[in-house]
Amino acid sequence: MRVMVAGVGNVLRRDDGFGVEVARRLAGVPLPRGTRVADYGIRGVHLAYELMAGYDGLILVDAMRCGEPPGTVCVLDPERPDGAGETAAVAAAPMDAHDMGPEAVLALLGRLGVRLPWVLVVGCEPAELGEGMGLSAAASGAVEEAVRLVRQLLDERVAEATEKGTGRRA
Numbered sequence: 001m002r003v004m005v006a007g008v009g010n011v012l013r014r015d016d017g018f019g020v021e022v023a024r025r026l027a028g029v030p031l032p033r034g035t036r037v038a039d040y041g042i043r044g045v046h047l048a049y050e051l052m053a054g055y056d057g058l059i060l061v062d063a064m065r066c067g068e069p070p071g072t073v074c075v076l077d078p079e080r081p082d083g084a085g086e087t088a089a090v091a092a093a094p095m096d097a098h099d100m101g102p103e104a105v106l107a108l109l110g111r112l113g114v115r116l117p118w119v120l121v122v123g124c125e126p127a128e129l130g131e132g133m134g135l136s137a138a139a140s141g142a143v144e145e146a147v148r149l150v151r152q153l154l155d156e157r158v159a160e161a162t163e164k165g166t167g168r169r170a
Helices: 014-026 044-051 088-092 102-112 137-164
Strands: 003-008 035-041 057-063 073-076 119-124
Touching (some): 003 014, 014 035, 014 057, 014 119, 014 137, 044 102
Parallel strands (some): 003 035, 003 057
Antiparallel strands (some): 073 119
């Protein structure tokens, strides 16, 4: 099974760098075979094209509003646009390659015809998104929880694939 874990966000906007920091920490821990961890930062278009190489799943890690106190880690199983219901205005809208949050990346995947069997978003409620370097205390305190959660989600997906007999080897 091939899985991409992509940390996304802008390290120059405080807690928006949460996904990048989680990806950095995950790069140093053992993960299931076939898992690729990468810091995509603000390069959502690059991520979308990388996913065209054929992946069985995607975990996006980012700072995101989930309506909870700052530092809360949450998991979403987003609806993935397939491009079919896209309006002409949305399809013609210019894309800002430096402002590609998870929704925009997933929409681009649909436009490119990339179909992933599953996508999860691990997010952290940000405290500060203004200009500046470094995570707030709340977001920084959530990094290890997000690392643990990503590892747990990967283990669960690998177990499900093995149980179903669909676990491909990388």
